[in-house]
Every structure is written in C-alpha cells, then in structure tokens.
Amino acid sequence: MENSNPHPYYPLDARINNYAPNDASVLSLIATASVGVTALLGATFLLSTWVRPTLSIASRIAILWFVLSGTLHCFFEGYFMINHDHMVSAQDFFGQLWKEYAMSDSRYLTSDTLVLCMETITVLLWGPLCFGVAYSILHNHSLRHPLQIIVCMAHLYGDTLYFATSLYDDHVHGRPYCRPEPFYFWVYYFFMNFIWIVVPAYYLYQSMKTISQAMTKLDADSLSRKGQ
C-alpha cells in the first residue's frame, strides 16, 4: 500500500504518519541550539566561579559537562519522553530539532520500545543524577566519585546498546533507521552519540584512579599506624 503521507525517514516503510516538514532551516536550528548551549555553559561557569572561586579549572570543566548532560537529559530528552507520539508534526524548537535528528534514527519517530524505555530512564534518573554529580563536584562531596562512576556507566552502557541495536537491525535484518547520506550517519548518529562514549570514558577512568589512590593511601596509613 502506498504511504498516504510520505516522509523522508528510513526505512521507507517506517510507520510515520502526519509528517510535517520543518519550518526552520537546518542552519538556523543548529545556530539556535549552539547559542542556547553557549549561554548555558557560560552561566554555569560564572555561577560555579561565584560559588567556589578556588575551584580548579578541571573541576569547572567537569561541572560544565555534567550540567550540559543533565540539561539535555531533563529538557531535550524530556520533551521526547512527553511528545514522542505526536512530535512528527511539531513546529516548536525542540520538535524541529528532534525531527532533524531523526533523519539519522527514525526510531525517535516510531516510539520504538527500546529508545522510549531508555530515554524515559535517562530523563527520570540520569538527568537529575548529572546535576547531583555537578553539585557534588562544586562542594567536594565524598560521594562525588561513586556518583560520577554511576552516571558515566549509564552513558557508556546506554550508548553502546543504542549503537549496537541500530547497527544490528541495519546489518542483520537489513532495516536501516538512518537516511543514506553520510552526513546524517557520521555527524548526527555517530559523532553526536560518540561524544557520550569518549567523555564518560575519561571521567570513569578519572574516578576509578582517584578512588584507587585513596584506598591505597588509607591502607598504607593504616599499616604505618599499626607499625608505630
């Protein structure tokens, strides 16, 4: 049966109805998103400097990362969680951004079970926890590194499953969710998600190293006390 309401998404037979093309151009969407992200990072940097002027640059960058992740999880992905079943015709800013991103993964417009469940957990748990990690860095809280490992693991495992399931459906079932143009695959699908592999891997390593050094020091102190 011919699709009565054609759409630009893959696979071509994906059940996506009532598609309305974006009003805004891709360039203006990306420009607006960039301004928003820059404003968020700038405000967070200033706020963290004001609250804790002595904080190291590395800690301030870490706060920027977790605030950025938490904001995307709670608001951008929160928008998806609430509007997933009708955002294909939306013309508000987040709706248009999602419709553009879905060129690289149509599962966001078909309420795919895995994507929807994973995004819901991300919005409800990992988003708030990202803000928790940022707060714990700001106040040098003793739970900073355990929480940082938890959030990094959530990013790494979630992202790996995200990549694995779509690549499997494409290569084994011959069911691609991404349009064939390399731009969509490499920039939206690969690069935008790979960031949440690389950076969490670094912060996971950092936390493991910090905890390991702390444990080694405590054991050494305990031994030297016994020897006194």
Place this chain on the structure above:
Amino acid sequence: MENSNPHPYYPLDARINNYAPNDASVLSLIATASVGVTALLGATFLLSTWVRPTLSIASRIAILWFVLSGTLHCFFEGYFMINHDHMVSAQDFFGQLWKEYAMSDSRYLTSDTLVLCMETITVLLWGPLCFGVAYSILHNHSLRHPLQIIVCMAHLYGDTLYFATSLYDDHVHGRPYCRPEPFYFWVYYFFMNFIWIVVPAYYLYQSMKTISQAMTKLDADSLSRKGQ
C-alpha cells in the same frame, strides 16, 4: 496462515520454527541446575578459604555472588549468544534450560535485537568483570569498589531495561512475551531477574558507603595534618 510447526510460546504468532519439546522434565532440569550451582558455590567457598583463610564471611559471600554471576554470564548466557538462532530444537542441558525459561520470555527464541545485543555485551564485558570483582575482593585490591559499582550498575540498568521493554510491549502494544500462567511470570520472569536488582542494589550501596567513608577520612586526615 496456520503455523506449520506449533510452539507453546507467547505471543502465539511469534516466529519460532523447528520447536522440539524438551526431553527432560522441568523438575529434573531445575534439580540438575541446583546441583551445578551448589557445586560451584561450594568449590568457590573452599578455594577462597584456602587462598585467604582470614577473609571475612561477608567478603566470602560477596565472592560467591560475583563468581555465580560471572559463571552465568560467561557460560549460560554465552551459550545463548552462540546458539540463539537454533537452540529452539536443542536437547542439551543449557538448550533445554533456555527453552524452559523462554516460556516466560519468547524474545530468547526470536533473536530479539535488544535481548541479543544486551546478552552479547553481558557475556563479553560483565561476565569477565564479575570474575575481576571476585578476584579484587579476594586480594583486597584498591580497585574493588569502583569495579563493583560498574558491575552492579550494569546489572541494575540492564535488568531495568529488560523489564521495561517487555512490560511496555505487553501493556502498550498488547504483545506479551510470557505465557499466561502466573508461574512463568512470577517465578521465571519476575523473581529470577529481580534477584539481579536486589543484590546489586545492596552491593552498590555498600561500595558507595565504603568510598564515601574513605574520602571523608582522607579529607579529615589532610586537614588535621595541615593543622599540626
């Protein structure tokens, strides 16, 4: 079209071909599995006592847990990873166990994308890491708690996604993967998986608490040294 080779799994139209009923009874499968698990735990307990006689009971129980998890991941789930596309007609021990378990989740017999990707990651990463945690407990390694948090997070996140996706498909898409008898739902699907929520939650809490106390103590020591 009538299914040419009927099967007992849900949903009734699940694409499961060449089904062969188990040769062994459920009772004998469970009895054999119980003997195997008991032998594994007994051998692990004796080995850990022999290597480190001074190890606390709590640490030995933790080793049992991570060795049991690692063994299930690497061998039982490893069997699924290798044989998922033809184990529906298998009559070996693991094949029969999987066919019995699949009464509560037919995704294990349809090479479901999420289940297959998640199990593959579990076999290749979390299984070996479970043995790594057991080893780190045995030798009081400084990486014990970071690794323990990573494995517990993998269990908690994976299990939550496992529950969420199947419940969503059942309640929203009207597509149940579990047979209607309460035994399959509550004993196989719910209880057998819920164990990997409750125990990892406890060990996650334990590691977070231990690390937090260590960090607090180090900070206090550092402050008191500065005050001297």
